Amino acid sequence: FAATVLLTQESLAAGFSQGNDFHVNRIRGNLSLYCRNPASGYVETHHVFCVADLWSPGLTDYFVGPQVNASKVKLTSTREDGSEKKKDGDYDGAAGKSKKKFNLGIHTLSQKPLLKEGINNIHFDLSENDTTVAEGNFTATVTRGDDLQCPSASKWGYGNDCRFTQAACDSYFEQFDYCQK
Numbered sequence: 001f002a003a004t005v006l007l008t009q010e011s012l013a014a015g016f017s018q019g020n021d022f023h024v025n026r027i028r029g030n031l032s033l034y035c036r037n038p039a040s041g042y043v044e045t046h047h048v049f050c051v052a053d054l055w056s057p058g059l060t061d062y063f064v065g066p067q068v069n070a071s072k073v074k075l076t077s078t079r080e081d082g083s084e085k086k087k088d089g090d091y092d093g094a095a096g097k098s099k100k101k102f103n104l105g106i107h108t109l110s111q112k113p114l115l116k117e118g119i120n121n122i123h124f125d126l127s128e129n130d131t132t133v134a135e136g137n138f139t140a141t142v143t144r145g146d147d148l149q150c151p152s153a154s155k156w157g158y159g160n161d162c163r164f165t166q167a168a169c170d171s172y173f174e175q176f177d178y179c180q181k
Contacts, residue, residue, distance in 0.1 A: 014124060016061040017097070020140040022104070022115065023056045027179040029150030031172045035162035046162070050169035053105070054148070054178050060101035063089075063124065067096040068134045070126035075102065077140070080118030087114050091126060105142075117142045148179035 073091040
């Protein structure tokens with residue numbers, strides 16, 4: 001005999017460990033990157049326009065749910081634009097928490113986020129041995145804020161900075177506290 005428990009957000013408080021409301025600001029700035037050409041020895045100047053999305057409270061987070069006898073969690077997000085994204089992972093039923101963080105906002109060639117801007121209706125399914133033991137729904141909201149501008153800066157590039165400008169942009173944003181100053 002197997003029973004499935006259907007839980008609602010109100011009775012369960014399921015969601016992400018840092019909350020279900022996310023705020024995104026686009027950060028940008030200009031960086032002059034000085035790199036020494038190893039072949040010629042001359043200094044080359046690279047003008048880099050850095051841009052990124054800053055998610056608060058973060059790009060990744062744990063799913064938290066009920067303490068049940070489950071070892072797997074599947075999240076299905078239906079976004080405001082009608083698109084759907086599914087992600088699954090291991091679940092610690094005794095702790096009521098996913099074992100690893102889910103990608104909520106990282107978008108690269110190899111990674112796609114669970115959430116998109118707007119309202120995301122998320123269905124969770126907790127299972128043990130391919131049998132659903134609990135499921136429910138919650139909402140996560142992603143709100144776009146103002147664009148933030150960092151001051152222009154110059155720096156010497158070393159190592160990967162000169163070959164992969166994203167590394168230089170990452171340190172530039174960190175230097176200026178992600179354009180929060």
